[in-house]
Amino acid sequence: MSVTTGSKADLTVQEIAALLGTFSGADWARAKRIATLYCQGLDGWMPDDLLQEALTKFLAGDRRWPLGEHPLVVLKTAMHSIASNARKRNRISPIDGSVVLDPSAESDGGMAAVVDSRTTITPEDQVSGRQQLAAVYEAIASDEDLELLAMAWADDLRGNEAERELGWNKQKYDAARNRLNRRLKAWDPERRAK
Amino acid sequence: MIDKLKPPFDNFMDAVVDELIAMTDEEVLDGADSEAEKAAGLELLAAAKMRAGQRRLAAAKVGAASFKKQYDAADQPEVSMDEVRRYITQASNDSRYTLAARSLSQISDEEALRIYRQLKAVESDGGVSGDAE
Numbered sequence: 001m002s003v004t005t006g007s008k009a010d011l012t013v014q015e016i017a018a019l020l021g022t023f024s025g026a027d028w029a030r031a032k033r034i035a036t037l038y039c040q041g042l043d044g045w046m047p048d049d050l051l052q053e054a055l056t057k058f059l060a061g062d063r064r065w066p067l068g069e070h071p072l073v074v075l076k077t078a079m080h081s082i083a084s085n086a087r088k089r090n091r092i093s094p095i096d097g098s099v100v101l102d103p104s105a106e107s108d109g110g111m112a113a114v115v116d117s118r119t120t121i122t123p124e125d126q127v128s129g130r131q132q133l134a135a136v137y138e139a140i141a142s143d144e145d146l147e148l149l150a151m152a153w154a155d156d157l158r159g160n161e162a163e164r165e166l167g168w169n170k171q172k173y174d175a176a177r178n179r180l181n182r183r184l185k186a187w188d189p190e191r192r193a194k
Numbered sequence: 195m196i197d198k199l200k201p202p203f204d205n206f207m208d209a210v211v212d213e214l215i216a217m218t219d220e221e222v223l224d225g226a227d228s229e230a231e232k233a234a235g236l237e238l239l240a241a242a243k244m245r246a247g248q249r250r251l252a253a254a255k256v257g258a259a260s261f262k263k264q265y266d267a268a269d270q271p272e273v274s275m276d277e278v279r280r281y282i283t284q285a286s287n288d289s290r291y292t293l294a295a296r297s298l299s300q301i302s303d304e305e306a307l308r309i310y311r312q313l314k315a316v317e318s319d320g321g322v323s324g325d326a327e
Contacts, residue, residue: 013246017239017243020239021236021239023232023235024219024228024232025219025223025226025227025228025229025230025231025232025235026219026220026222026223026228026231027235028231028232028234028235028238029222029223029226029231030214030215030222031235032235033210033214033222034207034210034211034214037207037210038207048238051238052238052241052242052245053242055238055239055242055246056242056245056246056249057246058246059242059243059246060245060246060247060249060250060253061246061250062249070211070215072211072214072215073211076207076208076211080204080207129201129202129203129204130201130202130203132203133202133203133206136206150206152209153205153206153209153210153213154202154203154205154206154209155202155205156200156205156208156209157209158209158212158213159212159213159216162209174221177213177217177221178217178221178224181214181217181221181222181224182224185224185226
């Protein structure tokens with residue numbers, strides 16, 4: 001997965017399909033880790049759904065695939081956009097998992113149930129970036145090093161810079177990073193949303 | 195370069211992507227079967243290809259319907275057929291035009307409309323001696 005050329009042009013749909021066809025097992029695993037994080041608190045979406053929707057948009061020609069960008073960066077941007085739009089739709093749509101169906105609210109003396117489009121306060125509501133990050137912190141709260149690592153990344157530090165800032169050596173940094181990867185791998189977003 | 199304006203979660207996700215790229219395949223897989231991961235990914239890709247094809251087809255159908263609607267609308271007379279026939283009758287009595295000696299009642303709406311457009315075109319071109327039939 002090292003196809004980068006620095007050109008400003010876009011890949012064609014056929015080129016995108018061919019590129020995705022060369023993904024290794026580890027490449028697909030990387031893409032799924034990213035999908036897993038964007039699905040945190042996203043009602044009705046599983047990581048595979050999000051990744052597949054991103055792939056569909058590229059292959060349908062609905063999204064550009066800039067030549068020269070790393071494939072994971074391109075996929076991340078697409079999944080971010082799709083997840084963000086899905087969250088907005090979930091918030092404004094009266095027909096979603098967080099709608100209040102109130103049979104006690106009567107209209108004109110009738111017995112019809114009234115659909116109230118207010119959203120309830122649950123962890124899956126109002127999932128802003130801050131709340132998503134809070135969910136990440138919560139999920140790794142039992143491991144102090146992972147918390148520190150996530151904080152460093154949220155502060156736009158990574159690699160050697162993060163390592164230095166945290167006062168760790170490479171061995172400790174890599175070990176923490178691998179543990180975070182393991183947590184993400186085991187993360188079940190639907191179970192956590194309940 | 196540190197971008198302090200970016201939301202922390204966006205920074206976090208960018209770092210996650212960079213770190214995933216930096217990690218070795220073995221580290222990312224963490225004991226998972228590479229071939230199984232690849233097969234699952236290719237299955238997603240195959241499903242996405244099928245859905246993309248369906249979406250492109252649906253979009254093409256919508257486009258074709260829209261084009262046909264526009265075409266049909268453009269093909270519709272901008273005046274009523276009564277007005278078309280009245281205009282042709284009037285033109286047939288105008289010495290500047292030469293129209294075939296056929297009863298207007300014998301020609302179809304389509305033909306009447308074609309003659310009407312020809313007459314209008316001649317009129318707008320300033321020519322008056324053309325044969326409209």
